[in-house]
Amino acid sequence: MSxxxxxxxxxxxxxxxxxxxxxxxxxxWRKATPYAYIAPFFTLFAAFxxxxxxxxxxxxxxxxxxxxxxxxxxxxxxxYTAVFTDxxxxxxxxxxxxxxxxxxxxxxxxxLGLAHLLNYRLRGRTFFRTAMLLPYAxxxxxxxxxxxxxxxxxxxxxxxxxxxxxxGPVNWQTGTVASQIAVSTIVVWRWTGYNAxxxxxxxxxxxxxxxxxxxxxxxxxxxxxxxxxxxxxxxTIVFTAVVSTIGATQLxxxxxxxxxxxxxxxxxxxxxxxxxxYEQGWGFFHLGRAAAIxxxxxxxxxxxxxxxxxxxxRRIRKEAGR
Amino acid sequence: xxxxxxxxxxxxxxxxxPPEAGTPKRPGARGRSRAGRTMKAGWLAYAVxxxxxxxxAFPFYWTIVAASRSNADLAQVPPSLLPGPNxxxxxxxxxxxxxxxxxxxxxxxxxxxxxxGTVLCCTLAGFAFAKLxxxxxxxxxALTVGTMMIPPQxxxxxxxxxxxxxxxxxxxxxxxxxxxxxxxxxFFMRQFLVxxxxxxxxxxxxxxxxxxxxxxxxxxxxxARPGMAVLGLLTFMAAWNDFFWxxxxxxxxxxxxxxxxxxxxxxxxxxxxxxxxxxxLGTLPVLLVFGLLGRQIVxxxxxGAVKG
Numbered sequence: 001m002s003x004x005x006x007x008x009x010x011x012x013x014x015x016x017x018x019x020x021x022x023x024x025x026x027x028x029w030r031k032a033t034p035y036a037y038i039a040p041f042f043t044l045f046a047a048f049x050x051x052x053x054x055x056x057x058x059x060x061x062x063x064x065x066x067x068x069x070x071x072x073x074x075x076x077x078x079x080y081t082a083v084f085t086d087x088x089x090x091x092x093x094x095x096x097x098x099x100x101x102x103x104x105x106x107x108x109x110x111x112l113g114l115a116h117l118l119n120y121r122l123r124g125r126t127f128f129r130t131a132m133l134l135p136y137a138x139x140x141x142x143x144x145x146x147x148x149x150x151x152x153x154x155x156x157x158x159x160x161x162x163x164x165x166x167x168g169p170v171n172w173q174t175g176t177v178a179s180q181i182a183v184s185t186i187v188v189w190r191w192t193g194y195n196a197x198x199x200x201x202x203x204x205x206x207x208x209x210x211x212x213x214x215x216x217x218x219x220x221x222x223x224x225x226x227x228x229x230x231x232x233x234x235x236t237i238v239f240t241a242v243v244s245t246i247g248a249t250q251l252x253x254x255x256x257x258x259x260x261x262x263x264x265x266x267x268x269x270x271x272x273x274x275x276x277x278y279e280q281g282w283g284f285f286h287l288g289r290a291a292a293i294x295x296x297x298x299x300x301x302x303x304x305x306x307x308x309x310x311x312x313x314r315r316i317r318k319e320a321g322r
Numbered sequence: 323x324x325x326x327x328x329x330x331x332x333x334x335x336x337x338x339x340p341p342e343a344g345t346p347k348r349p350g351a352r353g354r355s356r357a358g359r360t361m362k363a364g365w366l367a368y369a370v371x372x373x374x375x376x377x378x379a380f381p382f383y384w385t386i387v388a389a390s391r392s393n394a395d396l397a398q399v400p401p402s403l404l405p406g407p408n409x410x411x412x413x414x415x416x417x418x419x420x421x422x423x424x425x426x427x428x429x430x431x432x433x434x435x436x437x438x439g440t441v442l443c444c445t446l447a448g449f450a451f452a453k454l455x456x457x458x459x460x461x462x463x464a465l466t467v468g469t470m471m472i473p474p475q476x477x478x479x480x481x482x483x484x485x486x487x488x489x490x491x492x493x494x495x496x497x498x499x500x501x502x503x504x505x506x507x508x509f510f511m512r513q514f515l516v517x518x519x520x521x522x523x524x525x526x527x528x529x530x531x532x533x534x535x536x537x538x539x540x541x542x543x544x545x546a547r548p549g550m551a552v553l554g555l556l557t558f559m560a561a562w563n564d565f566f567w568x569x570x571x572x573x574x575x576x577x578x579x580x581x582x583x584x585x586x587x588x589x590x591x592x593x594x595x596x597x598x599x600x601x602x603l604g605t606l607p608v609l610l611v612f613g614l615l616g617r618q619i620v621x622x623x624x625x626g627a628v629k630g
Contacts, residue, residue: 035456201624298476
């Protein structure tokens with residue numbers, strides 16, 4: 001961190017050069033003003049952003065109960081041992097991963113396709129873009145309650161439609177795969193349009209000359225998509241993949257409200273890490289243990305982002321070498 | 323600390339890299355590429371997009387249908403797809419089951435305060451990062467951007483311990499104050515001002531002897547206004563829809579809309595049509611904002627994507 005500071009030398013303010021030496025008090029004031037501008041943000045940021053994140057690691061080493069959050073009793077790595085020996089931790093880790101894949105992959109692929117279509121010359125393109133962003137404006141809670149209704153076992157519209165096609169009703173609540181698909185569907189519904197717009201913005205910043213050149217070389221539309229659009233979008237794709245993956249590791253509201261239980265289904269079949277943390281903290285009152293889970297989730301994100309950055313960097317280097 | 327600040331940073335550059343490296347300073351490029359050079363859409367494109375619109379919109383329509391019927395109607399096979407007559411009585415039931423009136427008021431207070439506060443803090447800090455020079459600027463900006471990707475959800479336990487100590491549990495400030503922290507907002511305003519605010523303007527005002535506060539209010543704010551509006555919209559929607567922290571900090575005695583919805587969906591209310599009526603009431607305000615300003619929100623998200 002400290003390495004970065006010298007790279008940005010504190011040059012004297014531009015005005016100081018012109019004016020014939022302002023008095024010392026005024027000069028000091030001028031030097032201090034930038035800090036006045038950033039003070040409100042950084043005060044709040046330190047208190048409610050950085051401090052809780054760092055302090056989580058500290059709390060995770062203590063026994064803290066929900067009813068008496070002021071009392072802390074040293075426990076060392078006890079919370080971590082408790083978490084790592086709990087089968088439901090491993091189950092929720094696995095669920096987080098499978099639900100993450102089930103929600104992120106279709107979402108991004110569909111978003112890419114929709115963005116490609118939105119990038120055509122369209123009548124009513126504002127309408128299409130706005131309508132596709134509608135789910136993004138809905139809250140997790142509202143979306144989940146509606147989808148829980150649609151996925152109802154006996155009277156849900158989705159099972160009705162499946163019945164019309166001639167298949168038996170699916171138990172979207174108790175089946176492991178079925179319930180995870182249902183939960184993922186809510187995520188896909190809420191975020192596909194948003195990601196499509198992000199991709200669209202990326203597509204529009206690809207220089208048109210590249211397409212013209214490709215066309216002159218006789219490349220078909222598909223080949224243009226593969227050889228011009230996709231490489232041009234790579235940074236955007238990496239970005240959305242990182243953001244969606246982080247979102248997936250945090251998934252909480254959807255599994256909580258799908259049936260309204262903190263255990264994520266009767267046999268924890270769709271409990272995610274976020275929900276597991278909430279269950280430990282606010283269901284079983286073990287705040288210290290919940291902090292340990294939060295810290296594990298943080299490390300998970302660091303790994304995910306690190307791997308992503310590594311992949312992106314290697315690709316860029318490879319391209320530069322060509 | 324170092325892990326916190328450094329880890330996500332490598333992923334941040336690619337985000338802003340493409341537009342800045344690829345097409346430097348071509349603000350009109352996007353508009354031009356749309357005008358005539360892109361391919362015309364065929365009927366298939368329209369068909370697929372229409373299906374996507376239907377899928378996006380159907381859950382809203384279904385909420386209205388379900389909220390205006392009785393529980394018995396919903397259990398019918400085949401289900402009825404048209405709105406029924408029970409909307410008002412279901413709204414009344416929601417008022418009794420969960421205090422949705424209070425919840426709407428609380429959400430309005432919380433989201434409004436967060437929006438005003440966030441836009442103000444972020445414009446101030448964004449301006450400093452964009453146009454002022456000071457020791458530690460690079461480091462502080464890197465710290466802000468670096469933590470942008472870390473979900474605030476991970477800090478809820480210490481945060482809860484703090485507000486419990488302050489005896490703020492169940493009080494609105496426990497949701498408002500942490501909601502004011504937006505690293506994204508600072509970065510967004512910085513990028514906006516880097517591109518729109520000419521250095522010469524500030525320089526000229528300074529030569530004329532304008533005070534720093536004067537420069538901010540009479541020069542920076544008017545130019546920053548479009549960016550502030552977009553940030554305000556995005557912040558309002560995010561604050562209205564925020565879920566994890568409010569259900570930890572508040573309870574059904576003093577709920578926001580999302581807390582009330584959680585209570586409705588918590589299994590105590592068996593009547594599906596009442597749950598849907600609550601969902602409808604809780605979603606209407608954001609839908610209203612979206613209906614009026616959807617275009618600006620779309621623009622803001624696409625802008626944010628290109629800028630970072």
